[in-house]
Amino acid sequence: MALQEEIKSGRCAAARGPVSLGIKAGDFIYLSSQLPFDPKTKKIIDGDFRAQAERCLKNMEILLHELGLSSDYVLKTTVCLTDMDNYDVLNEVYAKHFHKPYPARTVMGVTALPFHAQLSIDAYAVDTRALEVIIASEESVLCDEEGCCSFDENK
Numbered sequence: 001m002a003l004q005e006e007i008k009s010g011r012c013a014a015a016r017g018p019v020s021l022g023i024k025a026g027d028f029i030y031l032s033s034q035l036p037f038d039p040k041t042k043k044i045i046d047g048d049f050r051a052q053a054e055r056c057l058k059n060m061e062i063l064l065h066e067l068g069l070s071s072d073y074v075l076k077t078t079v080c081l082t083d084m085d086n087y088d089v090l091n092e093v094y095a096k097h098f099h100k101p102y103p104a105r106t107v108m109g110v111t112a113l114p115f116h117a118q119l120s121i122d123a124y125a126v127d128t129r130a131l132e133v134i135i136a137s138e139e140s141v142l143c144d145e146e147g148c149c150s151f152d153e154n155k
Contacts, residue, residue: 009066012059013037016114022063027127029067033080033120034059035113044115049086053093056121061097069127071097076104076124083118084109090119 007022007029014021022031036055038045039062045055061071079090087107094105103123113120 007031007063007066009063011039011062011066013039013042024067024127027130029064029069029073029123029125029127031060031063031123031125033078033122034063035115035117035120044117049083049118050089050093052118053086053090056119057093057097060121060123064125067127068129069125072099073125073127074098074103074123075126076106078106078108078122080108080110080113080120081118082110082113086118 004023004025006020007024009021012021013035019032022029024030034056036045036047036052037043037059038055039059045051047055057071060074064070064073081087081090090107094102
């Protein structure tokens with residue numbers, strides 16, 4: 001019995017080759033490198049680096065949405081750039097898709113990427129929704145000095 005499931009989406013370009021768009025194993029999510037594929041044409045988008053960076057992050061968000069998650073659940077990303085002069089633009093686009101505390105991130109300069117893309121971004125996320133429910137329910141429990149507890153319906 002496999003403990004992992006493949007992440008699929010009809011709204012993203014299918015992975016090419018022996019690779020999944022992503023894998024979910026328990027609460028752990030591993031998204032493969034997202035290239036700036038247009039979901040409709042299934043081709044790398046035309047456009048400058050900023051447009052390609054936006055597309056990569058939107059594709060990642062589509063996959064997270066398939067799981068009922070957002071970019072807030074991303075803990076770590078790895079970005080590959082074919083031109084390190086685009087680092088500042090990457091930071092501008094990245095800051096629009098993530099919130100503090102920002103995910104840990106590695107950025108690497110590479111000589112080339114598949115399909116002549118200017119960047120790729122992979123991500124690691126954790127689905128903490130079950131833990132969030134537990135914490136929220138604990139905050140709703142009131143205990144007195146004698147250890148008697150009751151549920152606060154106002155929380």
